[in-house]
Amino acid sequence: MSVHISHKTFRNIGLIGRPDKSSVVETLCLIHDHLVGLGLHPVFDIETAQLVPYQNTQTVSRSLLGEVVDLVIVVGGDGSLLHAARALVRYNTPVVGVNRGRLGFLTDIKPTEVLYKLDQVLQGQYQRDRRFLLEMEIRSKGESIYQAIALNDVVLHSGKSVHMIDFELNIDGQYVYRQHSDGLIVSTPTGSTAYALSGGGPILHPSMDAIALVPMHPHTLSSRPIVVGGQSEIKIVIRENRVLPMVSADGQHSVSLSVGDSLHIRKHPFKLNLLHPPGYDFYMSCRTKLGWNQGFDSLQQQDE
Numbered sequence: 594m595s596v597h598i599s600h601k602t603f604r605n606i607g608l609i610g611r612p613d614k615s616s617v618v619e620t621l622c623l624i625h626d627h628l629v630g631l632g633l634h635p636v637f638d639i640e641t642a643q644l645v646p647y648q649n650t651q652t653v654s655r656s657l658l659g660e661v662v663d664l665v666i667v668v669g670g671d672g673s674l675l676h677a678a679r680a681l682v683r684y685n686t687p688v689v690g691v692n693r694g695r696l697g698f699l700t701d702i703k704p705t706e707v708l709y710k711l712d713q714v715l716q717g718q719y720q721r722d723r724r725f726l727l728e729m730e731i732r733s734k735g736e737s738i739y740q741a742i743a744l745n746d747v748v749l750h751s752g753k754s755v756h757m758i759d760f761e762l763n764i765d766g767q768y769v770y771r772q773h774s775d776g777l778i779v780s781t782p783t784g785s786t787a788y789a790l791s792g793g794g795p796i797l798h799p800s801m802d803a804i805a806l807v808p809m810h811p812h813t814l815s816s817r818p819i820v821v822g823g824q825s826e827i828k829i830v831i832r833e834n835r836v837l838p839m840v841s842a843d844g845q846h847s848v849s850l851s852v853g854d855s856l857h858i859r860k861h862p863f864k865l866n867l868l869h870p871p872g873y874d875f876y877m878s879c880r881t882k883l884g885w886n887q888g889f890d891s892l893q894q895q896d897e
Contacts, residue, residue, distance in 0.1 A: 603715050605634045607662035607686070609655065609677050610641045611669030617693045618644050620668045620704055624691070625650075627708050631715070636662050659684030664868075666711070670694015671787075675843050678744045682726060682863045689714055689868050696882045698786050701869060710870040720869040724783045724799060725823060726861035729842055733854045742861050743842035745784030749829060749856065750776035750809065752839045752847065757812060759832040764825055771832065774811040779804060779827060779858050786879070788844075794818045799875060804860075827858040 606628050610617045622645055628635045637645065638655040653661055659681040667674045668691045681688060690700030691707050702710045713719065729747045731739040741747075751758045758776060762769040780789035782797035785805055790796065794807035795818060802823035808816045821827075831838055831850045839847035840856055850856065880886050 603633070603664045605636055605662040605664075607658045607665035608635055608637050608641055609658070609665060609667045609669075609673065610644060611673040611693065612640065612644060614669070614693065616704070617668050620691060620693060620707060621645055622647075624666060624668070624707065624711065627711070633715075655680045659686035662686060664689065664714075666691060667700060668693055669700065671697060671699045672844075674699045675744050678724075678726070678865045679742055679843070682742070682744075682861070682865050685863065685866050687721075687866045687868045689719075689870075696786075698878055698882060699783070699867065701873060701878065713870045714868055718871050720871070720873050722799060722867040722869055722873075724865040724867055725781060725802075726863070726865065727779065727781055727804070727842075727858055728861040729840065730857045731840070731848065731850060731854060732857060733851065739848050741842035741845065743784070744781065744865060745787045745843050746778050746780040746789060747840065747842050747856075747858050748776060748778050748788065748844075749838055749840050749850075750847070751836055752849075754836040756835045757810075758834050758836065758838040760838065761830040761832060762806070763828040763830070764819075764821055766826070766828075769819075770816075772808060772811055772813075772816060774816070775809040776838070777829065778807040778809060780807060786882070789818075792818075795820060796879065804858075823860055825859075829856040829858075831855070 608621055610621045625635045636651045638658050639652050642652040665686055665688045667677045674690045691702045692700040727743045727747055729741055730737055757773045759773055761771045778789045778792050782799050782801045785797040789805055789807045792807045792809055794805050797803055803820050805818055805820050807818045831852055831854050837849040839849050841847040
């Protein structure tokens with residue numbers, strides 16, 4: 594069946610895949626051949642190009658991929674899309690996710706439906722989903738010493754130590770509390786179904802302009818998650834500790850913090866331009882991925 598590509602903007606298509614997984618390579622090759630058959634121009638990022646058996650294909654570094662393509666297809670799990678998002682967000686390049694991982698809240702296209710769903714997107718049939726990121730900055734003695742961005746979360750933690758950490762939290766210049774805990778998860782709505790969820794945080798709909806702060810095993814029963822506006826400026830000051838606290842963005846490598854250092858977290862100026870094929874439903878994803886309807890699906894089918 595021939596597909597009429599009505600969306601002239603989607604001509605150069607970037608392909609990114611998670612390494613060391615044969616099912617990812619299989620899907621990448623399927624997509625590549627399909628795109629070529631449609632007269633489109635697939636472009637691999639350099640790391641992904643090493644996985645596939647093609648010669649003379651155009652490749653570009655992941656950091657520059659968003660500059661040369663009109664659409665990026667990420668094959669893998671949500672972690673693969675997180676990594677791609679941090680590289681692509683500044684270009685506003687649309688991103689589509691094909692799930693070859695486990696949960697797949699972001700990579701929502703099933704491998705069995707990949708060509709049909711991609712054809713819909715290429716024809717201009719999709720839902721646009723704008724997701725904001727967080728940017729974090731570590732300041733030491735008044736100077737900026739480290740910066741990073743995160744689509745899911747920024748996590749202050751104690752590393753491999755069993756000791757609690759001591760920190761002070763301020764929001765929009767107002768003192769909130771000083772806390773002893775295993776750490777603090779600062780999450781976007783996208784990240785609310787990830788690590789923050791396992792820490793007892795709320796699920797935030799992706800459309801919300803809000804940030805969740807979820808304490809990790811706080812040394813008080815009254816400490817609960819806080820949800821603040823998306824424009825909030827969050828400042829965490831490190832106090833006396835038996836261990837060096839650490840911070841990571843989207844689970845990337847952790848950076849240590851010293852006493853007196855401050856961690857500043859705010860909304861990143863650019864948003865991820867995520868595309869979903871028709872029929873995407875966030876609540877259906879929650880039901881499926883989180884098992885909300887366990888035990889009731891069969892009863893519902895019987896009623897129908």
